[in-house]
Amino acid sequence: MNELGTALLDWLDERLDIRRGIEWATHKQVPIHRWSVFYYAGGVCLFLFLLQLASGILLLMYYRVGADSSYESVRYISSKVAFGWLIRSIHSWGANIMIFCVFVHMFSVFLMKAFRKPRELTWVTGCVLLGLCMAFGFSGYLLPWNELAYFATNVGTDIIGQVPVAGHWLLKLVRGGNDVTGATLSRFFGLHVAILPALLSLTIGAHLTFVQVQGMAHADESPKTMPFFPNFFLRDVMLWLVVLNAVAVLAVFFPWELGKKAEALASAPAGIKPEWYFLSQYQFLKLLPGKVLFIPGELLGIIALNAAGLFWLLTPFWDAVVPQEKKEAAVRLVGWGGLAALLAMTIWGRFS
Amino acid sequence: MKRLLMALLIAWPAAAFAQSQCVKCHAASDDAKQKAIVKSFASDIHREKGLSCHSCHGGDPAKSDMGEAMNPEAGFTGVPSRADIPKFCGKCHSQPSFMKKYNPSLPVDQELKYSTSVHGQKRKAGDDKVAVCSDCHTAHAIRPAKDPVSSVYAKNIPQTCGRCHADAKLMAPYKIPTDQLAKYTRSVHGKALLEKGDSAAPVCNTCHGNHGAVPPGVADISQVCGMCHVNNAEFFKSSPMAEPWAKRKFHLCATCHTAHDIQHPTTQLLSSENGVCLKCHRPESKQLQVATGIKSELELVESSYAGAEKAILAAEEKGMDMAEARDLWGAARMSMYQARTTVHTFRAQDVAKIADQGIASARKAAQAALDAVTDFRNRRVGLGVATLFISLLVLALYLKMRDIESGS
Secondary structure, three states, rough: OOHHHHHHHHHHHHHOOOHHHHHHHOOOEOOOOHHHHHHHHHHHHHHHHHHHHHHHHHHHHHOOOOOOOOOHHHHHHHHHOOOOOHHHHHHHHHHHHHHHOOOOOOOOHHHHHOOOOHHHHHHHHHHHHHHHHHHHHHHHOOOOEEEHHHHHHHHHHHOOOOOOOOHHHHHHHHHHOOOOOOOHHHHHHHHHHHHHHHHHHHEEEHHHHHHHHHOOOOOOOOOOOOEEEEEEEHHHHHHHHHHHHHHHHHHHOOOOOOOEEOOOOOOEEEEEOOOHHHHHHHHEEEOOOOOOOOHHHHHHHHHHHHHHHHHHHHEEEEHHHEEEEEEEHHHHHHHHHHHHHHHHHHHHHHHO | OOHHHHHHHHHHHHHHHHHOOHHHHHHOOOOHHHHHHHHHHHHOHHOOOOOOHHHHOOOOOOOOOOHOOOOOHHOOOOOHHHHHHHHHHHHOOOOOHHOOOOOOOOOOOHHHHHHHOOHHHHOOOOOOOOOOOHHHHHHOOOOOOOOOOOOHHHHHHHHHHHHHOOOOOOOHHHHHOOOOHHHHHHHHHHHHHHOOOOOOOOOHHHHHHOOOOOOOHHHHHHHHHHHHHHHHHHHHHHHOOOOHHHHHHHOOOOHHHHHHHOOOOHHHOOOOOOHHHHHOOOOOOHHHHHHHHHHHHHHHHHHHHHHHHHHHHHHHHHHOOHHHHHHHHHHHHHHHHHHHHHHHHOHHHHHHHHHHHHHHHHHHHHHHHHHHHHHHHHHHHHHHHHHHHHHHHHHHHHHHHHHHHOOO
């Protein structure tokens, strides 16, 4: 480090005790074993979140929310603003890749049993982060106010109306009225750029704090480790750069289409389906009959999906009460079974 | 209960018709023609409305004795002669108070109009061959004009009229052409109706009228074409052509475009070699120079428009957003159509004014498309440079990491 760097570090250290943080990072160790590669998934999620934050802020400079302006402003961003097409495509592709990485991170954590004591809260905050990411995806999908987004939001919000007793009230709350209109667009915009970022930032903060306090879980008995800084961190940065390049390649070769402007009176386009990360739930609801005994099939499906989500969220707690000799089998069954079901339903939903 | 009442209301006319003695006897007749009448009347609009044989022909459908059922003294009229058919149908169709019970929106002037038509006039003069109501509408299988199976449904009208007017033998005494149906079928209007299924396309009665059918004279046809082609007619009326046209009693539109064989107009109509202007003007005349000027303006706007479309498609194929270029291209198309319409002013400067706007829009659209293709290439070059830079950075980090790890 040159003299200027040392002087700057001294200056900061004098005020913020920064050397203690560096010292801590240097001593933090990351386990080395055959599944270590999955430790990078969380970092990629964090990087993609930062990429989404940066590209989202840039889009916000030109995006104008409203039934008469959303579509037009996105069109303007894509065709007139310098590099607007790139930022929009990076934001759209980044969102999808981020959700994919969150799934990879979640299942790897589950199958490495990293949710066990003392990491229960890390797991719970991670599950909350997945929910927030999906809410981000759902709310952001409507913002261009195009035909696909309009009808997908209609179908998606219809499901909320199935909730017993409060369904209609919740539907009106989400849509800002009985139908998907400009009011819904304003609500989704507020949710997407203010409420969700605040919640996500706080939850990421908590999640990262837990990870730093507890360190990374050892997936096996291997005693080998590597220093987090700089060894693991350099690998992280290398992977982030590769991911950034991959997102850029997708943005250039497959720019995100805008399609036609939303038209309430137009008929829904044929074969309309939700985004891939909602396909498994969509396919599950589609398979249910109109009524199971006296309960509407869709309502039963929503209850089942929520129960499954709650079961998944409470993994560390039910795992703790499973007898020791059955613990491994239970985790394998739930983890691999859940992953297989998710993949099968998604693929079925895509091609049905 | 409501459903039962509805079912009864629908079933009642059919039941009443089936119970009629006329139907019983005529259906059981050995005469195939009589059987066919009963069969075809089953789907007739009059039967659907609750009318039966005696409603038109008189008689008593309740009597099983033929003499009593078809007693002229009791009002039986039997089969009307061809000469009497308009009056026969007019008994009801010329009575507003009667017709409004069945269809208040149906006109009641058909008989009157028929009497003013060429058909009606000739009929009055004793010609027994000319068309009467049943020739076009059929006698016992009458359906409303909106019904696709009706003989007077728009798409069926050319064949209905052509049944007589394309029959050279039948038309021979009248010394009128019989090629109208063939010409119409290959015309722009005929193709729109018969090939594209556009039921709004004009058909025989759109220009000639239906019940008051007349061969249009000079004044009439200008009105007829102008009903749809409003701007063309208005431009023509204010053009330098209007006065000489009127003097020579030329058909306003048909002189250049023909009457039944109207084709999609192209710039060839204005050609100095084989265009329609040569019918009256000499090739070296001033008027032909005007036509040539108009033609070149139209060709320029058409080629600019086509070129812009090609450029836009090329950019769209590469995934570029061409919404704005499409808007400009749309404006060029609008100007091109307007310029074609403005031809009917026969003033080159008027056409040029509109065409130039289209040419300018088309050029802007084409330029936007070309810029998009350039942008597309630049994006890939930029991505290549960025990938190279990122790869070098990753390599540098890797070397640094190896350096650190070999040191430790």
